[in-house]
Amino acid sequence: MSYKVFTYPNRVSLIVTSISLTAVDTEIQEASKVLYNHICSPLSELDMEMIRSVPEGGNWQDIPPEIIQKSARLTQIHRSGGRTTYYGRLRKNLPSYTINTYFNRPGNGTFVHPEQNRLISMREAARLQSFTDQYRFLGSYSSRYKQIGNAVPPLLARAVATLFDPGLVIDLFSGAGGLSEGFVQAGHDVILASDCNSNMCKTYAYNHPATEVIQVDLHLREQSENLLEEIERTLAGRHLNTLVGGPPCQGFSTAGNRNALDSRNSLVFRMLEIVHTLQPHNVVIENVPGLKWMQQGQVLESVVRALEELEYSVSVHNLKAEEFGVPQRRRRVFVVGQRDGDCKAAPAGVLAPIVRGRTRDDVKLGAKDLPSPVSVSEAISDLPLIVSGGGEDLIEYDVNWTTTDYQRLMRESLSFDDFITKRAEQG
Numbered sequence: 001m002s003y004k005v006f007t008y009p010n011r012v013s014l015i016v017t018s019i020s021l022t023a024v025d026t027e028i029q030e031a032s033k034v035l036y037n038h039i040c041s042p043l044s045e046l047d048m049e050m051i052r053s054v055p056e057g058g059n060w061q062d063i064p065p066e067i068i069q070k071s072a073r074l075t076q077i078h079r080s081g082g083r084t085t086y087y088g089r090l091r092k093n094l095p096s097y098t099i100n101t102y103f104n105r106p107g108n109g110t111f112v113h114p115e116q117n118r119l120i121s122m123r124e125a126a127r128l129q130s131f132t133d134q135y136r137f138l139g140s141y142s143s144r145y146k147q148i149g150n151a152v153p154p155l156l157a158r159a160v161a162t163l164f165d166p167g168l169v170i171d172l173f174s175g176a177g178g179l180s181e182g183f184v185q186a187g188h189d190v191i192l193a194s195d196c197n198s199n200m201c202k203t204y205a206y207n208h209p210a211t212e213v214i215q216v217d218l219h220l221r222e223q224s225e226n227l228l229e230e231i232e233r234t235l236a237g238r239h240l241n242t243l244v245g246g247p248p249c250q251g252f253s254t255a256g257n258r259n260a261l262d263s264r265n266s267l268v269f270r271m272l273e274i275v276h277t278l279q280p281h282n283v284v285i286e287n288v289p290g291l292k293w294m295q296q297g298q299v300l301e302s303v304v305r306a307l308e309e310l311e312y313s314v315s316v317h318n319l320k321a322e323e324f325g326v327p328q329r330r331r332r333v334f335v336v337g338q339r340d341g342d343c344k345a346a347p348a349g350v351l352a353p354i355v356r357g358r359t360r361d362d363v364k365l366g367a368k369d370l371p372s373p374v375s376v377s378e379a380i381s382d383l384p385l386i387v388s389g390g391g392e393d394l395i396e397y398d399v400n401w402t403t404t405d406y407q408r409l410m411r412e413s414l415s416f417d418d419f420i421t422k423r424a425e426q427g
């Protein structure tokens with residue numbers, strides 16, 4: 001076999017063996033008390049000097065010239081004008097900006113804690129991505145930043161999952177499992193997931209112990225064929241309800257190079273070949289908004305056409321994560337194909353979207369009749385104070401720290417439906 005199957009049948013034993021134990025760690029076996037991954041990246045002295053001068057909601061433009069001139073990159077940004085998210089400090093009363101894979105550095109986005117002079121921790125980023133606190137990220141630190149930043153926020157995935165009747169799901173390019181997690185929360189049964197990266201598979205398998213996790217590189221024809229054989233074996237004659245996948249998006253992303261020749265783009269077509277073989281009832285392809293403009297829209301058009309040729313009714317939804325309970329402004333595209341039915345309408349938002357005006361500070365809510373989106377403060381204000389470069393991979397959480405309903409949702413002491421009902425009542 002040229003692929004690896006990951007299993008973590010006993011999650012508690014992994015807690016005991018995978019980290020160095022202290023007296024406190026051994027006592028934290030109760031799920032309601034654990035807090036994982038509350039660790040933040042260190043800052044260089046210069047970066048620390050820079051972020052100290054950035055107020056809540058501010059960015060590189062707030063850094064005084066005498067500090068700017070100490071950094072070649074910042075001098076360049078100052079000269080040519082850079083994004084106003086760079087060296088940004090989060091605002092407490094709004095959702096965050098997009099959490100990408102660079103939240104271990106201040107210069108590539110808005111990742112500075114709103115009150116403390118440090119970057120947000122992995123757990124804070126996971127909260128802003130709507131992963132509950134039971135979701136644990138494993139592997140090297142650099143991989144964990146990718147796992148969290150690349151994930152589909154589970155609450156956004158959950159909204160998409162509610163478009164379909166619950167059934168068997170397979171997740172390709174599954175990463176740490178954000179997309180799958182939303183489907184699980186909506187009552188689907190994710191039977192198999194696959195990714196080429198071992199750290200991604202490790203995190204996925206730990207958090208989804210009932211799902212078969214297969215490490216394969218879908219660029220390689222032989223490995224794709226092995227995966228198909230494994231899928232047939234797992235399905236054992238049952239019909240696949242939904243095939244989901246977020247093929248790598250670097251080539252499509254406005255943050256990366258939008259390179260039409262990027263070989264990673266071809267993976268979306270590999271996914272379509274698998275659709276052709278498996279013929280699931282539904283297909284969901286998730287990607288960054290850049291997919292719409294790639295090669296003047298031709299990439300998206302060919303994905304839609306390929307699905308239509310396979311007799312799917314296709315709809316393309318542009319979704320704003322904050323409308324679905326995620327405390328983050330993240331825009332994503334979902335291509336939805338469905339057999340035996342009309343095109344699916346987009347899931348209806350339950351919270352007001354953020355509408356940006358002409359300037360960064362000119363922010364309005366897009367729907368007066370819906371409750372406001374979840375703010376950064378509501379999402380993370382309960383998490384313990386840590387110093388820059390500090391924190392712990394496993395600490396004990398005191399239930400008395402929880403002050404908001406979003407925190408209760410993340411601690412799994414409030415259901416999503418009750419969370420939304422309460423928010424609507426509060427107006």
Ligand SMILES: C[S@@+](CC[C@H](N)C(=O)[O-])C[C@H]1O[C@@H](n2cnc3c(N)ncnc32)[C@H](O)[C@@H]1O
Nearest residue numbers: 151152173175176177178179196217218219246
């Ligand atoms: C955008 S991330 C997916 C995020 C995931 N859907 C989630 O919600 O957590 C894309 C994933 O594709 C995987 N990937 C990249 N190249 C691949 C390949 N050739 N074969 C299989 N997986 C690949 C990456 O390791 C990465 O985890």
